[in-house]
Amino acid sequence: MAVADNRDVPGRQSMTGFSRTIVESILDNVVWLILFVIVTAFCLFIPGYAQVGIFFNIIEQATFVGILSVGLSIAIIAGQIDLSIESTMALAAMLTATLVSTGELGWGWAPTPIWLVIPGTLAVALTLGALVGLVNAFLVVKLKINAFIATLATYIFLRGAVVAFNGGGAVFGLPQSLRSIAVTRLGGIPMLAWLTIAIFLVFSFILTKTPFGRYLYLVGGNPVAPFRAGIAVKRIAAWSFVLSSVLAAFAGWLLAARTSGATPNLGLGMLFEAFAAVVIGGVSLKGGVGRLSGVFAGVLLLSAIRTAINLLSMPPQYTQMIQGALVLSAMLLDALKTDVRARYL
Template identity: 55%
Template sequence: MTAARRATIEFLLDNLVWLMLIVVLIVFSLTVPHFFQFGIFTNILEQSTFVGVMAIGLAIVIISGNLDLSVESTAALSAMVTGLLFATQGIGLGLTLDPAWLLLPVSLGIAMLVGALIGFINGFFVVRVGMAAFIVTLASFIWVRGLVVAISGGRSAQRLPDAIRVVGTEDILGIPLLAWISIACFVIFSILMAKTPFGRYITLVGGNAEATYRAGINSNRILWSSFVVAGLLAGVAGWLLAIRTSGATANLGTGMLFNAFAAVVIGGISLKGGIGKLPGVYAGVLLLYSIHTAINLMGLPAHYTQVILGGLVLAAVLLDTLKLRLREKLL
């Protein structure tokens, strides 16, 4: 096999998820009524924002060789704290700042702080105490959601002020601001993972923690920071979610963990750690939400929606497995 041919095949396999996305979009455009229009594509971008941002953090933790099942609940907590402090109706306290634009950075900062704190706690138990990440983050998944119910009393906070809502209502070049934020997050963290020591260490730790430690890298600190980053990004996802829905309910974000995991796996991140790139995760998220949107537009009977969604996710993961086999065979 020539070097050029080999490079082409490698490029295609590395970006198979993007090809899958393009094929799916073409098929849906041809077969699903009303699918092929600019507004639907921007809807897909916008709707994939929350799981997308959440999936970046999840992917980083998985690349580092761990798991974080708490991102969904962490996002819900950040959303509820945002709603509780700044929403003007329901249980919202309607805090105001002068000038009003300060609400935007302050609310984002608080949401990130809440998320980072949960990530820090997860990291503490995994790295310092030596507990299994699966158990620690499963516990966090439960207690953090419980905390959401506790601080809200099961009630909802509604109507965020315009100074915050602007993120959910404005667009740039016809693409919603929310979508730009998720694109920016993917660009920043893709560069961070590919071009900085932090990103390389995360991948190294996930590939072989022992060897990384022997190479003089503080693998514990790297692992711990991966949990903090995942929590922080979940906090951002929750903040965006609160903006999208103009408030927060106690069950906000329920089910997003499944979508985030599916996107990460479809995106080519190995659950064993050490392998994967973030752009693929973004393609995975877009693929998932293309499917969601097509189902919405097809108006399928309610009972079959989950069956179809699960089946399509399985098909996507199956294709990814075939890709790995093909790579082994050809390269």
């Protein structure tokens, strides 16, 4: 995909032919290389890490940050930013759980046949996501409010709405049919892991193989040129907000199934993890550059680190420091990649 042109970098040493192709290929996939090295190290040094079940856990637990990262990547590639995704996810989870919960705070919706709760709640959650996306798009595209400020405001407002929704109460007691999404395995692999992979594949296809995807890159890279070429720049930007919010709502729907309910602080901190995954994955915060395959590797890397910390024997007070240090190491390696590219390619 589009890569920053570094031909004017002073002191750059050119590389030609086959060796250049090899180095470019390695650099393009360096996050996967980092992931491989780190997971190998964890397998060697952390007892209990090297087992298939742990690898499935890594993918399964990457579901929510992963889907958020896809939406965030779309917004960033389109030259925007969406800080509201975490709150949208939490509100969608709360709405889903409240709708069908048989607990004290639930509305106990139980259609006949009961499997209808799956499409029913999904439709409600995605509609909520679309509405949030439209509001963000209106604020940014129509009212021309800075995307960072506008989505920060919706982030705060929606998180408040999650807390206010049930007066600070947690909702639990979801029907088994909805829970089945989180507990079912296909071919021995958790359904959530399949869904995560599917989301990445589908949106990778959209970004790289469809005109809409190409427009996202063009608009994010330089909105003036596509505007002059007759591309509806504002509509593309608006769609990027709607897509990121709908994906966040989908993540929320899955999160409700996974945790068998919803709490006001559900998903707290996932926005920052999504940002870390997107940056590690090579998406430029300036817009117009990045690939979802890299983001997927970034998400898996964070999930692998989190799992390693879960298995390490260390005082609980230090786990966040270790997590931060490992994420920083991964990002430094990524920065090294950019440096190598600038100097030698």
